[in-house]
Amino acid sequence: MLxxxxxxxxxxxxxIAIMLTGTVQAQNVYRIGLNVPITGGGADAGKREVxxxxxxxxxxxxxxxxxxxxxxxIVTDTGSNPHDAVNAVRKLAGDDKVLAIVGPxxxxxxxxxxxxxxxxxxxxxxxxxxxxxxAAANRPFAFRNTLxxxxxxxxxxxxxxxxxxxxxxxxxxxxxxxxxxxxxxxVFPGVLKKADLxxxxxxxxxxxxxxxxxxxxxxxxxxxLNPDAIGLGAxxxxxxxxxxxxxxxxxxxxxxxxxxxxxxxxxxxxxxxxVGTIAGSIWSTQLNDSRSxxxxxxxxxxxxxxHPGKFTANPDYYPVNSYDAVYMIVDAIKAKHIKxxxxxxxxxxxxxxxxxxxxxxxxxxxxxxxxKVGDGKKNVHVFEIKDKAWKLIK
Amino acid sequence: MxxxxxxxxILLGSTYALIALGLTLVLGVFGKLNIAHGDxxxxxxxxxxxxxxxxxxxxxxxxxxxxxxxxxxxxxERSCFYPLRNAHFLAPMLSTIAFGILLQNxxxxxxGSDPSRYPNxxxxxxxxxxxxxxxxxxxxxxxxxxxxxxxxxxxIYRTKIGRALRATALDPEVAGLLGVNTKNVMFITFLTxxxxxxxxxxxxxxxxxxxTPLIGIRQGLIGMVAMVIGGLGNLRGAMIGGILIGLVEVLxxxxxxxxxxxxxxxxxxxxxxxxxxxxxFPQPSGNRS
Numbered sequence: 001m002l003x004x005x006x007x008x009x010x011x012x013x014x015x016i017a018i019m020l021t022g023t024v025q026a027q028n029v030y031r032i033g034l035n036v037p038i039t040g041g042g043a044d045a046g047k048r049e050v051x052x053x054x055x056x057x058x059x060x061x062x063x064x065x066x067x068x069x070x071x072x073x074i075v076t077d078t079g080s081n082p083h084d085a086v087n088a089v090r091k092l093a094g095d096d097k098v099l100a101i102v103g104p105x106x107x108x109x110x111x112x113x114x115x116x117x118x119x120x121x122x123x124x125x126x127x128x129x130x131x132x133x134x135a136a137a138n139r140p141f142a143f144r145n146t147l148x149x150x151x152x153x154x155x156x157x158x159x160x161x162x163x164x165x166x167x168x169x170x171x172x173x174x175x176x177x178x179x180x181x182x183x184x185x186x187v188f189p190g191v192l193k194k195a196d197l198x199x200x201x202x203x204x205x206x207x208x209x210x211x212x213x214x215x216x217x218x219x220x221x222x223x224x225l226n227p228d229a230i231g232l233g234a235x236x237x238x239x240x241x242x243x244x245x246x247x248x249x250x251x252x253x254x255x256x257x258x259x260x261x262x263x264x265x266x267x268x269x270x271x272x273x274x275v276g277t278i279a280g281s282i283w284s285t286q287l288n289d290s291r292s293x294x295x296x297x298x299x300x301x302x303x304x305x306x307h308p309g310k311f312t313a314n315p316d317y318y319p320v321n322s323y324d325a326v327y328m329i330v331d332a333i334k335a336k337h338i339k340x341x342x343x344x345x346x347x348x349x350x351x352x353x354x355x356x357x358x359x360x361x362x363x364x365x366x367x368x369x370x371x372k373v374g375d376g377k378k379n380v381h382v383f384e385i386k387d388k389a390w391k392l393i394k
Numbered sequence: 395m396x397x398x399x400x401x402x403x404i405l406l407g408s409t410y411a412l413i414a415l416g417l418t419l420v421l422g423v424f425g426k427l428n429i430a431h432g433d434x435x436x437x438x439x440x441x442x443x444x445x446x447x448x449x450x451x452x453x454x455x456x457x458x459x460x461x462x463x464x465x466x467x468x469x470x471e472r473s474c475f476y477p478l479r480n481a482h483f484l485a486p487m488l489s490t491i492a493f494g495i496l497l498q499n500x501x502x503x504x505x506g507s508d509p510s511r512y513p514n515x516x517x518x519x520x521x522x523x524x525x526x527x528x529x530x531x532x533x534x535x536x537x538x539x540x541x542x543x544x545x546x547x548x549x550i551y552r553t554k555i556g557r558a559l560r561a562t563a564l565d566p567e568v569a570g571l572l573g574v575n576t577k578n579v580m581f582i583t584f585l586t587x588x589x590x591x592x593x594x595x596x597x598x599x600x601x602x603x604x605x606t607p608l609i610g611i612r613q614g615l616i617g618m619v620a621m622v623i624g625g626l627g628n629l630r631g632a633m634i635g636g637i638l639i640g641l642v643e644v645l646x647x648x649x650x651x652x653x654x655x656x657x658x659x660x661x662x663x664x665x666x667x668x669x670x671x672x673x674x675f676p677q678p679s680g681n682r683s
Contacts, residue, residue: 207652216402
């Protein structure tokens with residue numbers, strides 16, 4: 001019995017000691033959260049976002065942290081679904097007491113976590129969500145370090161016009177995915193009309209659902225319309241299947257789309273079928289500026305030990321967005337003279353929100369700050385598939 | 395366009411038919427449902443893609459899919475059905491739900507969540523027959539799936555093994571008394587059902603190019619719809635049910651809107667369950683399913 005009591009006391013003392021160490025450590029750190037999919041359908045993209053953000057955290061800490069205080073990042077898993085993502089935001093804000101959160105990934109998830117962020121009073125910076133209007137509907141704490149698809153579409157349509165000079169455009173739309181649906185039913189019809197192009201099926205586009213196993217019916221229908229070019233309101237993997245099926249059915253017309261097309265390694269997987277496809281994005285490994293090159297090098301190095309695997313080995317624009325988002329939070333901490341530690345959290349979180357609201361410019365790898373509705377300001381680059389890669393055309 | 399769309403529908407329906415056939419075999423013989431069947435299909439698809447990415451020919455890729463899916467299905471039989479053969483009738487079915495989720499997670503760990511793709515078959519020849527366009531890939535798919543269906547039909551209705559299977563389906567106890575080794579029948583049934591799912595998986599990967607660890611969920615459900623429409627436990631019914639669903643889906647996408655597809659397919663499913671629970675081709679009486 002005596003021995004049992006002694007053991008119990010030892011455990012108690014150790015627990016208190018560990019808790020105290022935690023407090024002491026926590027007093028001299030800046031803690032941020034990263035809430036992205038580590039499991040579920042978006043797992044691979046989410047893991048790349050973790051690596052991108054961690055590259056930023058490592059760089060900052062290697063240079064002595066922020067004013068001598070270490071930057072700490074707590075990673076949570078949205079499970080690629082709104083339910084887990086909302087719980088993760090509660091945990092990060094309530095238990096981990098982070099200053100701000102990088103994430104979530106999807107628009108559909110952001111539509112659930114953004115309202116919660118407003119209720120708690122904590123900034124979230126989404127890194128992939130690009131459905132128009134999601135941040136605007138959730139002022140003042142919701143931000144997206146992404147470019148909405150309408151802005152990308154304008155640049156893409158201009159490039160398609162120059163390259164192919166089409167007159168009649170047909171649209172094919174994913175009616176299940178929030179972003180792809182918005183691109184195909186709202187963004188492209190508007191942008192194409194402004195560019196004086198005739199959308200022959202704007203009122204009744206050819207439709208499919210995300211992840212459909214077959215596109216034979218849709219492509220036969222597209223073929224019957226006989227357009228000069230086809231606009232894709234589709235995610236990368238589906239777009240690849242549509243284009244491949246179109247070539248199988250003997251269609252030769254070019255396809256074009258916006259940022260989601262850049263996902264899923266279409267050029268490598270599609271072979272000769274996808275050559276000439278045009279899409280736009282905010283960043284690509286094809287960009288050859290010194291900061292992009294440095295980021296790619298650091299990313300590849302870290303990816304050997306953090307979430308290693310062939311799906312995470314190379315960066316795309318998502319980890320660039322998460323990398324820049326970490327630096328944006330650090331920028332806010334410095335500009336608002338926020339002190340490390342967990343005290344006065346609400347005030348500190350509001351200060352970060354205020355700084356973001358006024359962030360008219362920012363010098364990131366692919367981020368120039370936020371506009372008045374909380375969406376990212378970025379340059380658009382338009383690419384065309386050639387030699388099994390997206391090649392910059394603008 | 396209608397003729398082309400009908401061909402498209404048969405093409406899609408032929409893979410659904412293979413999935414429904416495997417589900418029906420297990421249900422017909424044991425009166426039990428393998429919910430993880432769609433995930434067995436998914437594993438076969440990935441095995442085929444993996445083999446092809448190492449340079450295997452289409453025939454070898456299909457064999458790889460058959461082998462992996464058959465093995466996985468036998469593991470399901472050994473872990474979810476055999477140990478629970480005397481438990482409540484729902485127990486094996488519920489354990490296959492868990493097994494299916496397990497398979498999805500294992501696949502995500504091995505092959506990642508980004509879609510995997512069957513390597514390009516660049517040498518595709520196009521044929522135009524009376525305005526209907528068919529590629530060599532499509533012809534291979536149709537030939538393979540219909541010959542597999544025909545083989546299963548012959549084996550089940552014309553051979554000794556088939557007789558043992560049908561006898562076990564009618565009454566396992568009497569079959570046992572008559573000298574049928576029902577334990578072996580169980581093994582053979584799961585092996586065959588798995589192999590069928592494997593063929594369907596690889597063919598789906600070839601013709602529709604991309605697969606993800608979650609692809610089996612909907613395919614498995616569609617297999618069940620086809621099974622119900624064809625008549626629970628009726629193998630020929632399952633094949634026809636699969637092709638019918640393929641036609642319904644394709645005609646919906648061609649003339650209506652993709653957003654109505656699941657509404658129509660699952661309304662049909664519900665309609666059959668309520669109004670015609672024995673399906674289009676009811677199983678002869680005496681079968682417990």
